[in-house]
Amino acid sequence: MATKVAIAMSGGVDSSVAAALLLEQGYECMGLYMDLWEGSNEKPAREIAKKLGIEFYKIRLRSKFKKEVINYYLESYVKGETPNPCVVCNPRIKFGELFKKARELGCEKLATGHYARIMGKELRKGADEKKDQSYFLYRLSQKQLSKILFPLGDKNKTETRRIAGKLGLEIVQNKEESQGICFISDKFYTDFLKKHLPAEYFKPGLIKDIEGNKLGRHKGLPYYTNGQRKGIGVGGPGGPYYVIKLDHGSNELIVGKDEDLWHKRVYARDLSFISGETPKKPQKIHARIRHLGKLELGTLEVKGGRAIVTFAKPVRAFTGGQSIVFYDGEQVLGGGIMELEK
Known part of the structure; x- marks a missing residue:
């Protein structure tokens, strides 16, 4: 009997080709779409699943996602940090909660369109250096690795698009890649933060250099991140200036030179x-x-x-x-x- 595999499908070229390749390899496949936030749209993924002739399920994970990922994202900014939500989402939601649902549906493994490789008990970089996504997967456990398939791990993006055309998936072959954070539909992440954080976190404050000299005023610390140069709003003969530190205790933005x-x-x-x-x-x-x-x-x-x-x-x-x-x-x-x- 063929191994039953669930594929996390987004409707993009990577997860679509991953599903098609597994079908070619003889796996029994079903598509799972993660409904994570308001405004998510499973229609493109459902259309691909229909074209491939596989079962498709929309898995509602909004409350878990908010608790585990969105709250983490917001709390990090409150602490003055710049978080990466994907690092938390992968082990807890995609390869955690989604795989639980896959098991309930009778699947033995979960596949995604990640550009990474699994060799025995090791997680390795994807073959495509320009698309390698292993950075986001370092929190996976041995138990999770043993149940994961990465069909695109030895492929590059150009090859993935070519395979999409070859397998009749023209509707996603040249589809643009999603950019940024999946749950932020606003053009700027600060718009999302303003909707979900108290106004006190956006209070203007002083901009100082590392010697403590006052250079100007900032418009709210969440607008800045370490290493930033553009949009600071200070210049002069001592510049250019870069963000060195966000001091939430004093609500001050500390700037300095590149060497700092x-x-x-x-x-x-x-x-x-x-x-x-x-x-x-x-x-x-x-x-x-x-x-x-x-x-x-x-x-x-x-x-x-x-x-x-x-x-x-x-x-x-x-x-x-x-x-x-x-x-x-x-x-x-x-x-x-x-x-x-x-």
């Missing part, structure tokens, strides 16, 4: 390792501090549940709340949430 953004050490909390085991001693790794960012050589040491990463060369613009992900060659070791304070 470069550091060799960063700390991380909320650690997660793919193997399930925390490193007992310092080890050489490569680390990525943003999606598709450069892999930087460094040393990872874990003390008291926190990671200390010391890089071989200074790295620019660590951002509190973003993930740092550790690699050993192609293999994803794990990661954590960056903190700017010791």
Whole structure:
């Protein structure tokens, strides 16, 4: 009997081709669409499932998504951090709650259109360096990995689009990729924050340089992030200025020169390792501090549940709340949430 697989379908080219490839490989497939927020639209995914001749279910996960992901996103901004909600959504919602529903429907595995690879007990980078999504998956557990399929892991985007045409999926072959955060339909993320956070978090305040000199006023700290240059609103002979720190205690925006953004050490909390085991001693790794960012050589040491990463060369613009992900060659070791304070 063929293995029954659920495919998380969005209606885009990646999940559509993933489903088609699994059908070609002999799996018994069904499509699952995650209804996560108001305004979500399952129609494109349903049309693809119909074209492929597979069962399709709309899975309502709005309350779980709000509790686990949206609240996390908002709370991070309250703390003065810049969060990455996908890092939380993948283990808790997509490969957590959605897989529970898949099991209830009789499926043994869950597939997605992620560009990443699973080899035995290892999570590895996708073959397409420009589309690799392993950065977002470092919180997956061994139990989850054993139940996941990534049909596009060894493909590149051009190949995926070509396969879509070959398999008769012209309606998604050249479909534009979704950009930004899935639950924010507003043009600017600050519009979303204004709808969901008290006005006090958008109070204007002072802009100071790292020596404490007053340079101007900011329009509310949620409008800024570490390393930002445009839109600060201060200039002069000492510029250009970049955001160095958001000080929520004093409601001050601290700015400085580009050289003030470069550091060799960063700390991380909320650690997660793919193997399930925390490193007992310092080890050489490569680390990525943003999606598709450069892999930087460094040393990872874990003390008291926190990671200390010391890089071989200074790295620019660590951002509190973003993930740092550790690699050993192609293999994803794990990661954590960056903190700017010791």
